Structures are given as structure tokens and as C-alpha cells.
Amino acid sequence: MELTVQGQTVYAHTGGQPFDPAKPAIVLIHGAGMDHTVWNLQTRYLAHHGRAVLAVDLPGHGRSAGAPLAGVEALADWGRDLLDAAGAPRAALAGHSMGALVALETAARHPDRVEALALLGVAEKMPVHPDLLAAAIGDDPQAIELVTGWGLGPRGHVGGNPAPGLALVPTSRRLMRRANPGVLGVDLAACNAYARGADAAAAVTCPALFLLGALxxxxxxxxxxxxxxxxxxxxxxxxxxxxxxVMVEAPDATVDTLAAFMNAR
Known part of the structure; x- marks a missing residue:
């Protein structure tokens, strides 16, 4: 599905079902340097179990046009405009890593538009090591190796993909290598600069699920x-x-937990 948000074409995967704003809506927001495909299993399940789903490619990511937005706050306002473009008055938001910060900030800034939050791989602050940030800004391939190496838990380094014949490390590398030049650097800089986590959390008025990895x-x-x-x-x-x-290392547990949380609302 393509939408026009802030004058740019935005792609959102709807899980094989037409997006119907009359249904309870959920927006899935990916992390730094990634795209909507990290939510593939969850997108399809939720879309076939009563939800209107938008697994978005953020600006400049995946199949969405434009340049990546330089800041979590800007992305939060973009999220409000995404809901306007989709004709959805309210939605639940699920975000991973940088996407979790975007979801959190959106709920704090636009509480009338967010009915529930699911935050995966999130913390109040997400500082990025200066060497990693410099490598990402310079499009050094080592940045992808560092993010992949640190991002996956132990099972991800010994295959780890529940789909036969696939492995998480090479899949993650390919995903990040296909991003446009400069995207990972902009995203990591946004995470590094975001300092409103505590204030945003205190301002959230809707129910929130924190789905975290023990490792x-x-x-x-x-x-x-x-x-x-x-x-x-x-x-x-x-x-x-x-x-x-979380959602690629434990896709079944993630979708089960998300569905239970959303169905309880």
C-alpha cells in the first residue's frame, strides 16, 4: 500500500489484507537502518486476526521515498501525519529500537491518536558509541557488522532463523546493506541524540507493553x-x-504476546 505523507510516497505492508480504517489499527515501526520486512510474521498474523495493519517503511527506508528524518521528534510528528493519510483516527503503535522511541514520542506528543503501545528493545536513552556512529555516518561496512553482531543474541549467531535454510546473521546483513547511503548514520544519530525518554514515558496515557530480550x-x-x-x-x-x-529472533513469541496484549484492550 502506498500513501502520501508530508508530500512523499510512503510504503506500508498491510499483511495481505486491504487496510480498513474501520477496524482496530496497528502501526509497526522498524528500527535503525531497517525496513518493514522485520515485522513480516507479525504483520500477516495481525492482519488476518481482525487488525488493520500498516508495517511502514520510514522516510528514506525500504520502498518509501524522501530522505530519512533527522530526529525522533520529527518522526513522531510524521507518524501522526501517517495516520491522517491512512484515514485512521487512532491506532496502536508497535516499535522496535529506534521505532520504539518513535512510538513512545508519538504517544506523548499526540495522545489522542494512540490507543496502545508495544515497545520492543527499548530504553530511556540509546547512546551510540562514537566509533560506531562515525562508521555509520561514513557508510563504512564495519558499521553493519557491529550492529548485526551486537543486535542478535546467541541463537542468532548459530543460525537462529525458524525458517529452514535461513540464518539470521546473513539475513540481517543483507537487509541493512540494501539501505540507501547515509540512512544508518542518520538513524543512529537520532537515537544518540534523543533525550526525552523519561519525560515521554511519564506523559503516556495509554496502556503500554514492554517486550524485552533477556540477552x-x-x-x-x-x-x-x-x-x-x-x-x-x-x-x-x-x-x-x-x-x-526480538521480533526476528522470537517471531512466534512476539506475535503471541502482541496479540494477547492487543486483544485485552
Whole structure:
């Protein structure tokens, strides 16, 4: 599905079902340097179980036009405009990593548009090591190796993909290598600069699920728990043996947890 948001063409995968704004809507937001495909299993399941789904490619990512937006706050306002373009007055938001910060900030800035939050691989602050940030800004291939190496938990480094014949490390590399030049650097800089996590969490008025990986080395589960404690109505689920890439390392557990949370609303 293509939409026009802020004058640019945006692609959103709808899970094989037409997007119907009369249904309960959910927007799935990917992390730095990635695109909508990281949500493939969850997108299809939710779309075939009563949800109107938009798994978006953020500006400049995947099949969406334009340049990547330089800041979480700008992306949060873009998220509001995405809902306008889709004709959805309200939606649940699910975000991973940078996408989780975008979802959190959107709920804080536009509470009338967000009915629930699901935040995966998230922390109040997401500082990026200067060497990694410099490598990403310079389009050094080593940046992808570092993000992939740290982002996946142990099972991801020994295959880890539930689909036969596929492995998570090479799949993650290919996904990030197909991003446009400069995208990863812009995204990591946005994560590094974002300092409103605590304030945004305190401003959230909707229910929030924190779905965390017990072995996450980028946003440790204890940091996710600390952020959850700042949200008035939150619940925390920690998946054992899982790293930062929660929805691709544990796709079935992720979709089961998301569905249960959304159905309880």
C-alpha cells in the first residue's frame, strides 16, 4: 500500500489484507537502518486476526521515498501525519529500537491518536558509541557488522532463523546493506541524540507493553524495565535467550504476546 505523507510516497505492508480504517489499527515501526520486512510474521498474523495493519517503511527506508528524518521528534510528528493519510483516527503503535522511541514520542506528543503501545528493545536513552556512529555516518561496512553482531543474541549467531535454510546473521546483513547511503548514520544519530525518554514515558496515557530480550546487549532488559516503571499503565514481558532483535529472533513469541496484549484492550 502506498500513501502520501508530508508530500512523499510512503510504503506500508498491510499483511495481505486491504487496510480498513474501520477496524482496530496497528502501526509497526522498524528500527535503525531497517525496513518493514522485520515485522513480516507479525504483520500477516495481525492482519488476518481482525487488525488493520500498516508495517511502514520510514522516510528514506525500504520502498518509501524522501530522505530519512533527522530526529525522533520529527518522526513522531510524521507518524501522526501517517495516520491522517491512512484515514485512521487512532491506532496502536508497535516499535522496535529506534521505532520504539518513535512510538513512545508519538504517544506523548499526540495522545489522542494512540490507543496502545508495544515497545520492543527499548530504553530511556540509546547512546551510540562514537566509533560506531562515525562508521555509520561514513557508510563504512564495519558499521553493519557491529550492529548485526551486537543486535542478535546467541541463537542468532548459530543460525537462529525458524525458517529452514535461513540464518539470521546473513539475513540481517543483507537487509541493512540494501539501505540507501547515509540512512544508518542518520538513524543512529537520532537515537544518540534523543533525550526525552523519561519525560515521554511519564506523559503516556495509554496502556503500554514492554517486550524485552533477556540477552539484549544494546538495550538491556533492566533498562527497559526502568523505562516501563515511568509509564502509568505498563506491563513487561522478558523473553529468555533473546537479544535485541526480538521480533526476528522470537517471531512466534512476539506475535503471541502482541496479540494477547492487543486483544485485552
Amino acid at each position: 539484549d546487549r544494546m538495550t538491556p532488559a533492566k533498562a527497559g524495565r526502568a523505562l516501563a516503571a515511568r509509564v502509568k499503565d505498563s506491563e513487561v514481558v522478558v523473553l529468555p535467550g533473546v537479544g535485541h532483535m
